[in-house]
Amino acid sequence: MTFTRSHARLPATVEIEIFDEYGESRRQAIAAERPLTLYLNKREIVTLMTLGDDPEALVVGYLRNQGLLTEAADLVGVHVDWEVEAAAVVTRHLPEDLEERLGHRTVTTGCGQGTVFGRLLDSVPRQPLPETPLRQSTLYALLENLNACNETYRSAGAVHGCALCWGEEVLDFVEDVGRHNAVDTLAGRQWLKEADSLRADTFYTTGRLTSEMVLKVAQMGIGVLVSRSGVTQKGVELAERYGVMLIARAKGRHFQAIHAGGRLALDAVPPVRPGDRRGQRRG
């Protein structure tokens, strides 16, 4: 398995001149956004708009989550060239129905990545998901640990973060201009780096729990999906089908648990304050 890259790590943010409501002009960091065209065995697959922080993991994870690569062992090499904004992935095996898959496009609510090739939305994870239990106290500790991770978001905003977690521990965290780039990058790292994150039992995203997000997490074999944002109907349907426990609107002490069954242990119920019951509305 070989890797080549035309540049060292690219900066995740760039500075621009803005002026604010006081008429004061200042430098403001913003998120980088770079096109990267993905070729699989010389076949153009897609162009991704990305922060560009870990392009090898992004393209491999994208192909994995799109079902265009099924085994890490099939990978021969990944070559990223930012000069021509291209990533070439070489594999020993292509899916037999590649053309058929590429013929169908489902544009989902992916922030940063909305295309599901083939009939992925109808696909099912290979093995049943673990019915991982979760303690409320562990969830709160995890949310606090995650606060330290969102570096680019804090300086520039306009990015989503995703994390592979084990209990309250953050095993791996990725930010990108789209939450689907972030989840794909995590999936790619699992394959490329035999990451510690393989033992992840919880997935966290700042983005919404829509159909594609639930699907990708289920296919990573993870049974607990936590988000700072809300859920959509299709996300809830798929989570029920696959047995994913959803923790939506997880912020501070708030959360909304869906399909929790007996899996969530309420061992840290906060004192009731009037404001607490409003819940969160941010999408």
Place this chain on the structure above:
Amino acid sequence: MTFTRSHARLPATVEIEIFDEYGESRRQAIAAERPLTLYLNKREIVTLMTLGDDPEALVVGYLRNQGLLTEAADLVGVHVDWEVEAAAVVTRHLPEDLEERLGHRTVTTGCGQGTVFGRLLDSVPRQPLPETPLRQSTLYALLENLNACNETYRSAGAVHGCALCWGEEVLDFVEDVGRHNAVDTLAGRQWLKEADSLRADTFYTTGRLTSEMVLKVAQMGIGVLVSRSGVTQKGVELAERYGVMLIARAKGRHFQAIHAGGRLALDAVPPVRPGDRRGQRRG
């Protein structure tokens, strides 16, 4: 031009059972998310995940913004059938390079819609954009008027809103599970309903100002783009190329103006309070 639809208007939200941090279970409204497969002259183009509120306008606006339909007059009919989750659009003229366009996919940071066919990111709006001036007081009045619009977001979250505006007036407002569905629906309504919104001079979105959003607004001939969220590098680059003034992080009295030149008149500078200078970080 004919329209048929298999159902009356579908509900934008559905209720599910959740339980919160107090262990109390309650009904919670969530955003609907429905697949709609788009066929153009019987050719399958894409499947969109949508709230389903205005599917005819969505698919027409999608085709318009993707450059797959160039003239409203070419439209013969739109037929939506929710039974089979399909929308059939019939046009008199297809782009000659349709196959070539469909062959290239750019997956952008579109929330709800991330695919740009062909080489849209390299395309330029037909005519130069108007260098519309904007008063700070008008911006503030517009932001207040917009607060009344986000119905689904307030009840369910997990949706983005977009609006066509004229000065402080909101001409048309659309919510969908993705901000690109919302902007496409607005573009479609302009064609289908000879909407009053044709005179729009300002575009508002709750979503981030990324490459695809700037591109679509420029192609609608609008020179002022306002967002509650942040900007990305490519969004700023395209805005400069097309002459779009960006107003990012527009919330309450805050905003960050980019490429404003002399177009933004500061006629309502707020009194300085220490907290005001922190700016907003929400992506």
